[in-house]
Amino acid sequence: MQSKKMKLADLAKLAGVSTSTASRALNNNPLIKEATRNKLQALAKKHNFSLNAAASRLRLQKTNVIAVLINFDAETEQSIDDPFLLKVVSDINLAVNRQGYELLLSNSYMAGDDWHGYFIDGRRADGVIVVGQGKQQARIERSASAGTPLVVWGDPKTEGDYPIVGSDNYRAGCMATQHLLDQGARRVLFMGDPAHAELAERYRGFCEQVDKTPDATASLLKIDITSQAAYEVINHTLLSEGLSFDGIFACSDMVALGAMKALKERYVSIPNDVRIVGFDDIAMADISSPSLTTIKQNTRLAGQVLVDKLLAQLQGDKPQPAQLDVELIKRQSS
């Protein structure tokens, strides 16, 4: 432990060169003779020297930081619960690091309404990744039009002057529904809230597929996207209408699992009486019993694409939305 933090000038003095040379040497500037560079890098390692990032950032007008913003609607204060969102964040983290950037984890609570001011003008980050479109896109729009380098995880079909990366929700909706129908379901249920852009697309695929099938009928159970809500609404439906459906397309695995719990408690057989397909392929989908058929979103790839598109913007490009492939994972629940 040094008594006082060493600065570049100290290191330079130790090596008998100027600060400029030291700076260039540490930054692998080819101007510097290789011998000098090696010497300085060795010296830096020996003394555990680190450049002062605050100073660099001030000088370079560049932070090498990417902010990740979890976008809630109402409950600004609440911490996240859905394991899928956290998985997305975690995979973004991976991709961010791989590009040599750091990840500032934030939320609407800190950033307030003026994202551009806070992150970009405030020199806290070079760009922003927004996880979740939310129901109202006003803040995103505002930030984008203020010139924030911005990428959003959401529904790629949504119009906007910022690129949205997300799964092909429409196709996913078709796939899931078709699978339910193939397995013999005829009275199928969509559980979720089409007010979310992503879910609207899934619902669209769902309806379309059902309409194509002569003797099939569709219904919508509009609920909050939590397992708790799903559990309750299924319970309630069974009580009031009996078993009025034989297939469920749930908008998330958590919702599907909540529904499954209610069904099992009332001895409805899965998949014999009711087939279920979820969405996300969280870890639990594989462990639940029966294991849950689901649409797998490729979060690993999503993280990479999000970061790539953001960095492209930093280079001045205007990247397009990206639609990621999904995969139907067939398991026991269908």
Added chain:
Amino acid sequence: MQSKKMKLADLAKLAGVSTSTASRALNNNPLIKEATRNKLQALAKKHNFSLNAAASRLRLQKTNVIAVLINFDAETEQSIDDPFLLKVVSDINLAVNRQGYELLLSNSYMAGDDWHGYFIDGRRADGVIVVGQGKQQARIERSASAGTPLVVWGDPKTEGDYPIVGSDNYRAGCMATQHLLDQGARRVLFMGDPAHAELAERYRGFCEQVDKTPDATASLLKIDITSQAAYEVINHTLLSEGLSFDGIFACSDMVALGAMKALKERYVSIPNDVRIVGFDDIAMADISSPSLTTIKQNTRLAGQVLVDKLLAQLQGDKPQPAQLDVELIKRQSS
């Protein structure tokens, strides 16, 4: 969108005052007359002005950032999977924000081995919260002795010159095990890896409680802490030894759920044939069927305590470890 980023001096000129006055006004310095202060704050808001954080940090030698470091052992590259850890991070985030700090999400990949150099000397953060002790504490020790303000989420009984915050794992182990015994279990199984400090404590409580009970026997199933491993080992055990146990204390809910899946597939009745208690109380514990009895760790409080202890260190204090209360949540699996 301004063509050029506005700086404090510009704002000051606009208001007809000096930069110093502007700075003090925005920072609520009582030296400034209230009228002046209001005028400047209004002007700042009107022009969407934000202070350049990089410059502030350089000048103040303080970042207002807390780094959160997910501490893995081997797989430096792998993203996190256990929803519990992510929940902890999310709750830390909440607490960090509430104190007006920002959260830099990091991992061993970026920070390398020299945490002190990277975060503190590098002026990337004022302090570090390490999530997970890992099996080897060398890096933590090194960083702490280099003077990094540091707090660790782990087992608070572990010795070290840095404060560890965590649940009372020993007592939790006792509670869980006693509950199994109370429910009639006599051949009880511990699933987990006592090489982790936290799990060692839980295991200690487990053994002690079983030893106290005349006709009860304990065994240890040493596994990786994943649902997959749990599923496989239970399957294998049932195959080779038949049903050689009637109670399971799993070191995490994910492990418990993996075990449950294997048991259900072989028609072992839960809780009649085997009682199960998990750990963490993740969202799934409530939704699984049967729902999972578990030990709830108070992550919300944990986040607060971790942050408080870290900030105390920034004030120069030398805070003590903290042991958090746990709660037994009784559900259907026991």
Added chain:
DNA sequence: GAACGTTATGCAAACGTTTGCAATAGGGTG
């Protein structure tokens, strides 16, 4: 009206990098 105290403001230095430009060293060429 001079002296003083109080309150509000301004000046200028400092935080630690990076980089355009100037300067130096070294080596070859006419």
Added chain:
DNA sequence: CACCCTATTGCAAACGTTTGCATAACGTTC
């Protein structure tokens, strides 16, 4: 040996804040 060219290095300014100290404004008191 003078010249030029290239390969390295150094000088000094700039990035945008914050703050100790000096100063100005203003009212009060003798």
